[in-house]
Amino acid sequence: MDWEVVIGMEVHVQPTTRSKMFCGCAVGRLGDPPNSNVCEICLGMPGVLPVINKAAVEACLKTALALGCEIPRHTKFDRKNYMYPDLPKGYQVSQYDLPMSINGFLEVDGRRVRIRRVHLEEDTGKLIHAGDKLHKALESFVDLNRAGVPLMEIVSEPDLRSADEARDYAVALRTLLRTIGASEAEMEKGQLRAEPNISLRRVGSVELGVKTELKNINSFRALHRAILYEMSRQTEVLESGGTVVQETRGWSEAEGRTFAQRSKEFAEDYRYLPDPDLPPLEIDAAWIEELRRALPELPGARRGRLVSQHGLPAADAVLIAADRELADLFEASVAAGAESKPVANWIIGEVAPSGKIPTPEHLADLVKLVTAGSITRDQGREVLMESVETGRLPSDIVREHGFVQMSDESALQVEVEAVMAANPRAVEDYRAGKKQALGALMADLKKRAPQANPRIASDLLLRLLG
Amino acid sequence: MTDLTNLTELTIKEAARMLRLRAFSAAELVTAHAERIERLDHRVKAFLRFTPELWEKQAEEADRRIARGDLGPLVGIPMAVKDVLCVRGVEATAGSRILSGFKPPYTGTAVSRLFAAGAVMLGVTNCDEFAMGSSTENSGYHPTHNPWDLDRVPGGSSGGSAAAVAAGEAMIALGTDTGGSIRQPAALCGVVGMKPTYGRVSRYGLIAFASSLDQIGPFTRSVEDAAVVLEAMAGHDPLDATSSNRPNDVLHDFDAGVKGLRLGVPREYYDVEGIEPGVKAAIDKAIKSLREAGAEIVDVTLPHTDYGLAAYYIIAPAECSSNLARFDGVRYGFCQDGQNITESYERTRRKGFGTEVRRRVMLGTYALSSGYYDAYYLKAQKVRTLIKRDFDTAFEKCDAIISATSPTVAFPIGSKTQDPLSMYLCDVLTLGGNLAGLPGISVPCGMTEERLPVGLQVLAPQWREDVALRVARAYEVASGVKAEVASIPSPLGGEG
Ligand SMILES: [Zn+2]
Numbered sequence: 001m002d003w004e005v006v007i008g009m010e011v012h013v014q015p016t017t018r019s020k021m022f023c024g025c026a027v028g029r030l031g032d033p034p035n036s037n038v039c040e041i042c043l044g045m046p047g048v049l050p051v052i053n054k055a056a057v058e059a060c061l062k063t064a065l066a067l068g069c070e071i072p073r074h075t076k077f078d079r080k081n082y083m084y085p086d087l088p089k090g091y092q093v094s095q096y097d098l099p100m101s102i103n104g105f106l107e108v109d110g111r112r113v114r115i116r117r118v119h120l121e122e123d124t125g126k127l128i129h130a131g132d133k134l135h136k137a138l139e140s141f142v143d144l145n146r147a148g149v150p151l152m153e154i155v156s157e158p159d160l161r162s163a164d165e166a167r168d169y170a171v172a173l174r175t176l177l178r179t180i181g182a183s184e185a186e187m188e189k190g191q192l193r194a195e196p197n198i199s200l201r202r203v204g205s206v207e208l209g210v211k212t213e214l215k216n217i218n219s220f221r222a223l224h225r226a227i228l229y230e231m232s233r234q235t236e237v238l239e240s241g242g243t244v245v246q247e248t249r250g251w252s253e254a255e256g257r258t259f260a261q262r263s264k265e266f267a268e269d270y271r272y273l274p275d276p277d278l279p280p281l282e283i284d285a286a287w288i289e290e291l292r293r294a295l296p297e298l299p300g301a302r303r304g305r306l307v308s309q310h311g312l313p314a315a316d317a318v319l320i321a322a323d324r325e326l327a328d329l330f331e332a333s334v335a336a337g338a339e340s341k342p343v344a345n346w347i348i349g350e351v352a353p354s355g356k357i358p359t360p361e362h363l364a365d366l367v368k369l370v371t372a373g374s375i376t377r378d379q380g381r382e383v384l385m386e387s388v389e390t391g392r393l394p395s396d397i398v399r400e401h402g403f404v405q406m407s408d409e410s411a412l413q414v415e416v417e418a419v420m421a422a423n424p425r426a427v428e429d430y431r432a433g434k435k436q437a438l439g440a441l442m443a444d445l446k447k448r449a450p451q452a453n454p455r456i457a458s459d460l461l462l463r464l465l466g
Numbered sequence: 467m468t469d470l471t472n473l474t475e476l477t478i479k480e481a482a483r484m485l486r487l488r489a490f491s492a493a494e495l496v497t498a499h500a501e502r503i504e505r506l507d508h509r510v511k512a513f514l515r516f517t518p519e520l521w522e523k524q525a526e527e528a529d530r531r532i533a534r535g536d537l538g539p540l541v542g543i544p545m546a547v548k549d550v551l552c553v554r555g556v557e558a559t560a561g562s563r564i565l566s567g568f569k570p571p572y573t574g575t576a577v578s579r580l581f582a583a584g585a586v587m588l589g590v591t592n593c594d595e596f597a598m599g600s601s602t603e604n605s606g607y608h609p610t611h612n613p614w615d616l617d618r619v620p621g622g623s624s625g626g627s628a629a630a631v632a633a634g635e636a637m638i639a640l641g642t643d644t645g646g647s648i649r650q651p652a653a654l655c656g657v658v659g660m661k662p663t664y665g666r667v668s669r670y671g672l673i674a675f676a677s678s679l680d681q682i683g684p685f686t687r688s689v690e691d692a693a694v695v696l697e698a699m700a701g702h703d704p705l706d707a708t709s710s711n712r713p714n715d716v717l718h719d720f721d722a723g724v725k726g727l728r729l730g731v732p733r734e735y736y737d738v739e740g741i742e743p744g745v746k747a748a749i750d751k752a753i754k755s756l757r758e759a760g761a762e763i764v765d766v767t768l769p770h771t772d773y774g775l776a777a778y779y780i781i782a783p784a785e786c787s788s789n790l791a792r793f794d795g796v797r798y799g800f801c802q803d804g805q806n807i808t809e810s811y812e813r814t815r816r817k818g819f820g821t822e823v824r825r826r827v828m829l830g831t832y833a834l835s836s837g838y839y840d841a842y843y844l845k846a847q848k849v850r851t852l853i854k855r856d857f858d859t860a861f862e863k864c865d866a867i868i869s870a871t872s873p874t875v876a877f878p879i880g881s882k883t884q885d886p887l888s889m890y891l892c893d894v895l896t897l898g899g900n901l902a903g904l905p906g907i908s909v910p911c912g913m914t915e916e917r918l919p920v921g922l923q924v925l926a927p928q929w930r931e932d933v934a935l936r937v938a939r940a941y942e943v944a945s946g947v948k949a950e951v952a953s954i955p956s957p958l959g960g961e962g
Contacts, residue, residue: 091788091791273788273834
């Protein structure tokens, strides 16, 4: 019998805020000098108190709304007690039994993945060890720039059934977070950290197997690879008659494998305690309504509309709806009078790979020039680049460069005759039956007259040769 | 220059008037206190450390303000600060060895507000380690002696602050009250001590013991002085999410007297187990004097009083076990290295903390452990709700509650140190006020036959500091009992 994989995801996301969760320090960037974004509060000095960052709460509520979560009226913060040098207060402020939101879902490729909860907490600092792990290192250094940075924890139900699905879920989540402006969600910058928990069971079985939780994953590719590795590792363990140990495992990108980090047998008792320094929050219903109204169209809904309203193929709609900026560009360009399918092609083929976003007016102008046959596709590419760089209208650029496509037959005939005169051998070859000689003639024509309309020019050439 | 000998016996109000009249300068006032400290404090041991640079600078600034005609009531008034309050650059240790050498990089809100009001800081006063105790014997440094009898404790945990004010070493001392740590030492030292409503004064800068119970409050030698200090430091603080933005009208109807007020005497407090006859006699006299001043004395009941002590000794240690986790020797204070980080934690905390602190950290850790949380912490929170309800019901029948502050007078040093439970009983009449978040004040109400002070406690509904102060003030006026500066006999004969 075959194995079925069951995957749940715990994703930590840094909401877009200027300051930390409980103090006025800047959230800072990766690569800031160690301990440069700290104050007495996030350093856990004696006597300090936390004050909740409203922007973090707002980002969390927006995320919860976008995920269709219920938002209970009351929520509170709890202390998760454990001692570690990266945790200045000896406890992490998190949310235990009354999270900010519960029971939502995210649609991934037409399937609903249930969301158990979305809550807020604070990040810990970072340890740098001279040598091996903390317990063996001769010296360890503590950098508390990250300590107190707000994090949203988004926990899914174990609804994912393959490494592909898990990766697609994470990508869809990133798209959603960016669309609603809750987070920049850059995995490489540590703004989105995915921790899948993975177990196997016999196909057809309803009971869950023993799961392992994977950490240190910092790209979608790594997420995919780590899950595949862990699936085959667990399969091997089970098929050799062993049992999977419930534990946290790290992913080593360099070695392409997971390794045991912490066994749940020594699971710590976190002694959760409602934080007496933070009064319970009562979320104002009017505020939630205001946030709900202000939410932009979500990627799933937009994808559907790109198909039904603009007639895009599903594959194009997925690609364009995944990026709010591209989707906005598409719709605005179409509104500016360009045809939808060519606009989609230009966005997918040219704009997205270059990462340089033209204004919708300019893109529409360009697409119209190409569609009308006024310039060639190759010319269009050049014009687009110049337009993005200089901010000028494509029509103006085309006019200035004389990039206008030559479609007038009498003018073209002069060029075609010149090509034939310059290549008597090729003309002879063609007339003698070597049809491939036409290619050489067309190539020369393109060199002499790049603005020539290729279709009209080749018709003319054939006529003059024949 | 004026004769400086009795400048240390003035109230704030008297001193402020004389400063304005240029009878003496702020510099002279602080010098008088410094001299008295120099003469007496090696025997009282109220202070842990002094801040001469600060007081010189602040007194100079105060004299400049007075010269400009600044009429602020606290300009130039000498103040002592309990060792749990952070003042930028001044070593703050919470009476603990684990924080030795720690100099906060910031000043807490209550202290900065008093600095802004012109108070002059003399130094840091002794206390039980992390404010855990009722005698100041748990200090990691040395015990403090009661100025009325140097062989006895000053109470605690803010014993250093109470003793400093009683000994004429400071006009204001700040304390903190988690279960009675301001009111009980105020009673035992014969001074006024006030614990405000939870949330009235910002806790920012207060080294936490039990966050849901801690409040900062003043020690003074008159009720009016206490009100003035409270008014200056109270009010909403954006740095403390539990601080209230209610109007700060603590002096409302201050001198209106008690005529027409109903004062409740809870029978559980009146007949509390272990109450000393001398204390009871003083309280009876106080009740009589308030009745004669026009108050209606009514019987009330606080049926869950017996459970209060148990609930308190779950909730406070639970919060302390979490609050004290940050003292790990990694970033500041004392550190004892080990073979690895766990051993370093263990050694640092075993050597850095005293017995009582370790006991409470263990109690609290246990109470929060999985499997025990519901039976202890959750149950204690439910009891806390019942105790709040007791007070709510009582306050339907009365405007304020009066009782003894402490069942006993100051006890001999060393007499309770071997028996933590008997020490815990010192707070039996005060900790209800903390569990319910009420404002409470202790005012001197005479002496026992052995010349030891007794305190009268007035508790008022939440946010009604004005009522507590009004009743305390009325008692002060009606009884004629005033906080006095203790005269401390010199070992060579004569008086200090
Ligand atoms: Zn900070």
